[in-house]
Amino acid sequence: MDNIIIQQLPFGDESLFTILLFYIPFLLFLLYGQKIQFQMALIEIGGMLNRLERMRNIAKFETSNVLRKFAKDEKIVEPGLNSILESFMIMPESMDPAGIVKKVEHIVDVRQDKLLNQVKRLLKDELEMSKVRNIEIMVEATMALEIIYKVIRHFYLLAKKMGNLMLVIQLQMLLPLIYNEAKAYLSAVFAFKSGAPVGDGIGPLSVHKLLKGEESKRSMAKDTDVYETSLEGRRTYIVKASGPGGNVGKPSDAIGKIIEEDGNVKAVIMIDAALKLEGEKSGSVADGIGAAIGGIGVEKFKIEEVVTKYNIPIFAIVIKQSLPEAISVMNKNIVDAVEEVHNRVKKILVENTKEGDSVIIAGIGNTIGIP
Amino acid sequence: MNKIFPLQMNTSDFLFLIGLVLVFALLFTMLDTSRRRKKFRLELPKIKTELQCISCGLKEIRDFQEDDYISKVTGEKCKKCGEDLKIIAIYTPPPKESTSK
Numbered sequence: 001m002d003n004i005i006i007q008q009l010p011f012g013d014e015s016l017f018t019i020l021l022f023y024i025p026f027l028l029f030l031l032y033g034q035k036i037q038f039q040m041a042l043i044e045i046g047g048m049l050n051r052l053e054r055m056r057n058i059a060k061f062e063t064s065n066v067l068r069k070f071a072k073d074e075k076i077v078e079p080g081l082n083s084i085l086e087s088f089m090i091m092p093e094s095m096d097p098a099g100i101v102k103k104v105e106h107i108v109d110v111r112q113d114k115l116l117n118q119v120k121r122l123l124k125d126e127l128e129m130s131k132v133r134n135i136e137i138m139v140e141a142t143m144a145l146e147i148i149y150k151v152i153r154h155f156y157l158l159a160k161k162m163g164n165l166m167l168v169i170q171l172q173m174l175l176p177l178i179y180n181e182a183k184a185y186l187s188a189v190f191a192f193k194s195g196a197p198v199g200d201g202i203g204p205l206s207v208h209k210l211l212k213g214e215e216s217k218r219s220m221a222k223d224t225d226v227y228e229t230s231l232e233g234r235r236t237y238i239v240k241a242s243g244p245g246g247n248v249g250k251p252s253d254a255i256g257k258i259i260e261e262d263g264n265v266k267a268v269i270m271i272d273a274a275l276k277l278e279g280e281k282s283g284s285v286a287d288g289i290g291a292a293i294g295g296i297g298v299e300k301f302k303i304e305e306v307v308t309k310y311n312i313p314i315f316a317i318v319i320k321q322s323l324p325e326a327i328s329v330m331n332k333n334i335v336d337a338v339e340e341v342h343n344r345v346k347k348i349l350v351e352n353t354k355e356g357d358s359v360i361i362a363g364i365g366n367t368i369g370i371p
Numbered sequence: 372m373n374k375i376f377p378l379q380m381n382t383s384d385f386l387f388l389i390g391l392v393l394v395f396a397l398l399f400t401m402l403d404t405s406r407r408r409k410k411f412r413l414e415l416p417k418i419k420t421e422l423q424c425i426s427c428g429l430k431e432i433r434d435f436q437e438d439d440y441i442s443k444v445t446g447e448k449c450k451k452c453g454e455d456l457k458i459i460a461i462y463t464p465p466p467k468e469s470t471s472k
Binding site: 058186190194195196197205208213243244282283325328329330331332333334335369370371 | 413415416418435437438439440441442443460461462463464465466
């Protein structure tokens, strides 16, 4: 009976199962291939989104625990932290770019002060400032994870709602990179919780190791210390953010003030961590020309302005590392770069300045764990 | 014998094939899920603190303790001369990727 039915179908002498096996999937992929690809990509992004959510929750849990440990009142921690995580900053309008740097600096300063005050309000008054700074940076890393999670969730839901394959494909391509960044922020939460130096602190660590220990400290700009010492017969100003709490300071203001006050500065050397390319060795050192400083660009602009005004050569020494290394506890490869940095500093001094000249050496980066 | 589709199957072969594909799909999904879960496992590196005697220069390495920072004189004493120890470095072991190239 079965054979009679099969023979009556318009597929020659093929068996029905052979037809099912070869033609149906072919037609299915031809007509619904894109939809299948869309669903598969959505499943993958959904999985990644779950992991991002988990990371966000872990960061929030850790930050909340630390806040509770040092809180004035445990009841205000949760609403306080949620309010901070929901806060935002609106960048100034750049249609007329004249004077934009000052506006950006102002907005960023206000945001920084507000965040610090919000964190301080949650904590006991007697808590030392370095601890408050570390907790503030923990909160910032948690904020970064919160934003990453929310943005990815937004595009995921939007793509799902619109059935937009192109959006899903872009998300699918970018997610591994975003996921790595999120992992780096999560490890930063734990690094700042511990209070140990992070990879980004190699600049301050290098300049700190140039000090003999007897130099007096001057605070020449907000959260920034200046030490005066002698190196290779040159009067050397060491600039770094105040530690050992997590802090980046305002090195541009300190450098500007020293240049105007001294009047004989013949070179500025900036030491900072730099992002390495894949395949490059962590902790490898390179030197060049220019202002080695990251961030939003305000500090860089101000340093470039002042060295151009006084025609002072500016040198840069960078210590290469990946983003996760820069915001995680400093690893041995990076610590070991200090000696090479010192050799490069001395070489630059000898080749470009004379004995008796004044020079500025600025260690740029986060000073957590480095006084 | 069919020249275009030499594979001739009966119902039991077909069901067996589907079953085999399903088992493989299930195994693959399970392996993939476990691999992904393993990938996310949060591993916190051990932080080490390197101390040096301010008098004889003897170095000592111990686990990181809260409130350790560079140049801190911790109050610990040198095993050789009994002088104070000072923290000279705090670090984690280098990641595996960075040493490979």
